[in-house]
Amino acid sequence: MNVREERSVATSLSSDKNFDVVNTSVEKIDGYALVKGKPVFTDDFDVPDSLIVKILRSPHAHAIVKNVDASKALELSGVACVLTYKDVPRIAFTRAGQGYPEPSPYDTFVLDKKVRYVGDAVAIVAAESEEIARKALKLIKVEYDVLDNIIDYEHAMDENAPIIHDESEISGAYDPKHNIASHYEMHFGDVDEELSKCDVTTEKTFYTPNQSHAMMEPHAAISYFDANGRLTIITSTQVPYHVRRIIKRIFGVESRVIKPRIGGGFGGKQAVHVEAYVTAVTLKTGRPARCIYTRKETMTASNTRHAMRFKIRVGADKDANLRVIDMQGLSNTGAYGEHALTTFMVAGSKTLPLYNKVNAVRFMGDIVYTNTESAGAFRGYGAPQGAFALDCALDELAHKLGMDPVEFKLKNSIREGETSPVFKVMGEGREGVEQIVGSCKIEECAIEGAKLFNWHEKRERQRIEGTKAHGYGVAFAMQGSSIPAIDMGGATIKMNDDGTFNLMIGATDLGTGSDTILAQIAAEALHTSVGKFVVYSSDTDVTPFDKGAYASSTTYVSGNATKRAAERMAREILKAASEITGESVEKLHLENGKVISKSGKSLTYSEIQTQLFYTFKQRQLEVTESFVSEVSPPPYMVTFAEIEIDLETGKVDVMSMLNYVDCGTPINPLLARGQVEGASSQGIGMALYEEHIFDKNGRMVTDDFFTYKVPSRDDIKKITVKFADSYEPTGPFGAKSVSEIGLDTPGPVIANAIFDAVGIRVNRLPIKSEDLYFKLNERGLTP
Amino acid sequence: MSYSFISPRDEKELKEEISAPGSFTMSGGTDLLVKIRMGKISPQKIVSTSKISTLHFIDENDDEIVIGSTITHAELLEYKPLREAFPVLFDAIYTIGSPQIRNRGTLVGNVMNASPAGDGLLALYLLDAKIEISNGDAVNIDEFVVSPGRTILPKGEYVKSIHIPKSKWDHHYFEKVGQRNSMTISIVSIGWLIKCGSEAIENLRIAFGSVAPTILRLKDVEKFSKGKKIDEKFVHVVSDMVKERVNPIDDVRGSAQYRKKLCSNLMYRMVEEGIKC
Structure with a gap:
């Protein structure tokens, strides 16, 4: 196959769908409230008589808490309580908000007598005002027995390394005595034998960094007893149902969890952060308690992306057939093992199936504890880490073969109707599921993308001119849509006599627009408009269960649940109309908010529900449906990028980036584009700017936006997003996921473009100007 | 952390307020508030210059442009003659912070912050600017700034304006x-x-x-x-x-x-x- 041939990919839509509401860019249903600054976020809830909760945090990376003397703080007028590890249940749990039983180790306590990173919680203070709470923090005297620490994860398994988790209650960790939270290995075929048969091989080690979610809204929660004494928690979370379950596990108390509008999460809120602290205070004092993290706490004491190292070996024969991939990894889970195993596995399971024609694959490694902020879920969830190593290695292999990397990657990638053994072997924390790929337009993404980007013409250009170098890179990616056979979501639809519907979902809109796209799906199935849906998400006392917003699952899982519920509601409406009109259901159909009969008669939804309320076979039409995925259809993406390097400073600018995406039917093209652009931006941040710098005691120096640089608008320049004409047979109206995949490519595409420009293979993110400058300098490329 | 906030109406009142111990003079506040939040300083009193009309001016004659101490970066960018007379100052100010910062921050604040990285400050060094102090002294910029965060401004005094002599460059x-x-x-x-x-x-x-x-x-x-x-x-x-x-x-x-x-x-x-x- 030669992608340089003048050919086009057939782009016939494989379905006969003519959509009315789906696949249109309707306005976000909460957009106006947000731009008008309406009180929608957790911190906007005014619960009268609330205590303000602050957390006393450890200044040491690793220490035993010998004594906490809070007497001075308690003497301060307005201090309601100071809680230490002696005052909270000693129940080991994981903060990871995952399905039950969680694949993460139970290695965390609300408060412990040992602190494991700078920022770990030592005491909970509750006071009448923030000022008093801050004063009280300063009056608490803590005696520490400071221990040796591990900051660099490459030394976590050293012979004399201190043991970070020596508590007896720990469970589910692989080998805590050697600081190994989790371990994983899989293989098929014999990688060493295959490598020995290859004509061309490449071996290299790649590093990806920690990264902060940097969501606008910090972590926040408020707890109180309602009038009947039921514990209620309002929290900025992606996982309200998991929060309810974990709070029950820790405190043995039933609760109601309300998730208002979330101001961004990116995986950072797929965990229990603040909820346990406010709950402890409300249970102790009986009073409402509110805790809003500062930016510094959000940066240093919540979650970060798992930093990973991969030693990768790949090999191909002289005909450019990729034969073998071997990835040996090491992942830094920080102080606690949240999402330790699963993020590591995703580094393989959401990258390796892309190249399904290999004879042998091995993927293995350890996930280790260190005395740094706990890593957790972060958009991409391991896939960006794996993709950086894999895509860069394949780029290098293509170069060694003297082949266009687009051609090499495309030749070896998966196609519609094919499968990969990796799907079955690797799930999340356990075995995966077999699946045949039902939609895959990677050929369109690569070939049409190359044309759109002018790939072939650009590669003929001079790379170095004067003091500037230009380079052109390509990266391929896949992701998943939900965690198959685990993720479940529900949707309830209730019809009202004014012709509106309540759509109640446990799915958690964290800025993604899921409330809007789920309304679009329901409106499509019920032949009405988005404006007829009153969307409510989510409240564990009101809405049906949903696993939460993670793993690129909401469109696929919650979307399918919503579609099912809407289709059942459609049947209920037809049945009621048939009873009212006396005409058989077969002669009726739904159109534009009405039931129309072949005889020409019509009844509006409003007329039907009004009759059902007051005059005819009285009942409330309401349905609940659930969906659990059997497969996890991957979206695919090919990214092209042009970069410019200033040879006098080493500074890299991403001049343009084209993302050609196969996400099935984009339910809302504008919102889908926003997802890809946002993920690309976060990926550019990870590739070029964002860095956690620690001092020698393990304190994060880059703990604010002054020092931690997320990309600004000027750094993003031009991102183009193009959607392939694709239809996923198992998805709601043909949709797959789109929220995470955009983060997989910026790292490799920028590194590949740098290689293209100046022949330097960068193997570590972020690519700092200074480091690149000295590499350029070594090669004599600087003035 | 608690402090009083005072916004004098004229320079006489300003002078009285800033002589008290623990008082900090605030112009736009874009550096001061950050320092307070980071715990680098704990003022007892913040005295804002923002309501003093006699400090809010841009004057121009054949020899110089004089910039009053409450003139913001954004105001300078909008002042057409600045771009013609001192394009290097225009370019430097344009890179300061974000539009929000430039709407609050002032050039005098940039001088008083005395950062080795100060963008506006660098242009003022190039242009041989003079700082006019409330005691009547006019000091060359490179003598006014001493070290990171430090100037020779005597306690109880304030900066009235910056004088930038006109000069022609190609x-x-x-x-x-x-x-x-x-x-x-x-x-x-x-x-x-x-x-x-x-x-x-x-x-x-x-x-x-x-x-x-x-x-x-x-x-x-x-x-x-x-x-x-x-x-x-x-x-x-x-x-x-x-x-x-x-x-x-x-x-x-x-x-x-x-x-x-x-x-x-x-x-x-x-x-x-x-x-x-």
Whole structure:
């Protein structure tokens, strides 16, 4: 196959769908409230008589808490309580908000007598005002027995390394005595034998960094007893149902969890952060308690992306057939093992199936504890880490073969109707599921993308001119849509006599627009408009269960649940109309908010529900449906990028980036584009700017936006997003996921473009100007 | 953390308020509030200059432009004659923070913050600006700023205005090198002004930011450049001179070694900019 041939990919839509509401860019249903600054976020809830909760945090990376003397703080007028590890249940749990039983180790306590990173919680203070709470923090005297620490994860398994988790209650960790939270290995075929048969091989080690979610809204929660004494928690979370379950596990108390509008999460809120602290205070004092993290706490004491190292070996024969991939990894889970195993596995399971024609694959490694902020879920969830190593290695292999990397990657990638053994072997924390790929337009993404980007013409250009170098890179990616056979979501639809519907979902809109796209799906199935849906998400006392917003699952899982519920509601409406009109259901159909009969008669939804309320076979039409995925259809993406390097400073600018995406039917093209652009931006941040710098005691120096640089608008320049004409047979109206995949490519595409420009293979993110400058300098490329 | 906040109506009231111990004078607050939040300072009293009408002015005559101490960056950018008279100052101010910061922050605040990375400050060094103090003194900018965060402003006094003498230049340049493109603190910043004679440089001024405790004007390089032609050879020589004279430190933004390299490399921009004289 030669992608340089003048050919086009057939782009016939494989379905006969003519959509009315789906696949249109309707306005976000909460957009106006947000731009008008309406009180929608957790911190906007005014619960009268609330205590303000602050957390006393450890200044040491690793220490035993010998004594906490809070007497001075308690003497301060307005201090309601100071809680230490002696005052909270000693129940080991994981903060990871995952399905039950969680694949993460139970290695965390609300408060412990040992602190494991700078920022770990030592005491909970509750006071009448923030000022008093801050004063009280300063009056608490803590005696520490400071221990040796591990900051660099490459030394976590050293012979004399201190043991970070020596508590007896720990469970589910692989080998805590050697600081190994989790371990994983899989293989098929014999990688060493295959490598020995290859004509061309490449071996290299790649590093990806920690990264902060940097969501606008910090972590926040408020707890109180309602009038009947039921514990209620309002929290900025992606996982309200998991929060309810974990709070029950820790405190043995039933609760109601309300998730208002979330101001961004990116995986950072797929965990229990603040909820346990406010709950402890409300249970102790009986009073409402509110805790809003500062930016510094959000940066240093919540979650970060798992930093990973991969030693990768790949090999191909002289005909450019990729034969073998071997990835040996090491992942830094920080102080606690949240999402330790699963993020590591995703580094393989959401990258390796892309190249399904290999004879042998091995993927293995350890996930280790260190005395740094706990890593957790972060958009991409391991896939960006794996993709950086894999895509860069394949780029290098293509170069060694003297082949266009687009051609090499495309030749070896998966196609519609094919499968990969990796799907079955690797799930999340356990075995995966077999699946045949039902939609895959990677050929369109690569070939049409190359044309759109002018790939072939650009590669003929001079790379170095004067003091500037230009380079052109390509990266391929896949992701998943939900965690198959685990993720479940529900949707309830209730019809009202004014012709509106309540759509109640446990799915958690964290800025993604899921409330809007789920309304679009329901409106499509019920032949009405988005404006007829009153969307409510989510409240564990009101809405049906949903696993939460993670793993690129909401469109696929919650979307399918919503579609099912809407289709059942459609049947209920037809049945009621048939009873009212006396005409058989077969002669009726739904159109534009009405039931129309072949005889020409019509009844509006409003007329039907009004009759059902007051005059005819009285009942409330309401349905609940659930969906659990059997497969996890991957979206695919090919990214092209042009970069410019200033040879006098080493500074890299991403001049343009084209993302050609196969996400099935984009339910809302504008919102889908926003997802890809946002993920690309976060990926550019990870590739070029964002860095956690620690001092020698393990304190994060880059703990604010002054020092931690997320990309600004000027750094993003031009991102183009193009959607392939694709239809996923198992998805709601043909949709797959789109929220995470955009983060997989910026790292490799920028590194590949740098290689293209100046022949330097960068193997570590972020690519700092200074480091690149000295590499350029070594090669004599600087003035 | 608690403090009183006072907003005097005139300069007389201002002078009384700022003489109290623990009082801090605030202009736009874009540096002061950040420092308070970081716990670097704990004021007992903040005295705002924002309501004092006699400090809010831009005056211009044949010899100079005078900028009152409550004039914001945004106001300066909108003041048309500034761009014509001092394009290097315009370019420097344009890179400060974000639009929100420029709407609050003032040029005098940038001077008082006395950061070695101060963007507006660098341009003022190049332009030989003078600081007019409330006691009537007028001090050259490079004598006014002492070290990071420190100036010679006596306690109980305030800055009334900045005087920038008008001077004619053929070329100007300002650049800051940061890891990202905006909202950034420079790893190194550079600015120059060049006046060409018939065949060679008649006059050159050059300054660097973030490479010494204050903005650094390299007067001996300036002297050396007089009468020289700008070509590869010239740039090569001054680039070496620059490397020897800058004295940067290692910090989270970059190493001293990298900064030195940047300073000397940035000299080559003279050739790249196509400056002929």
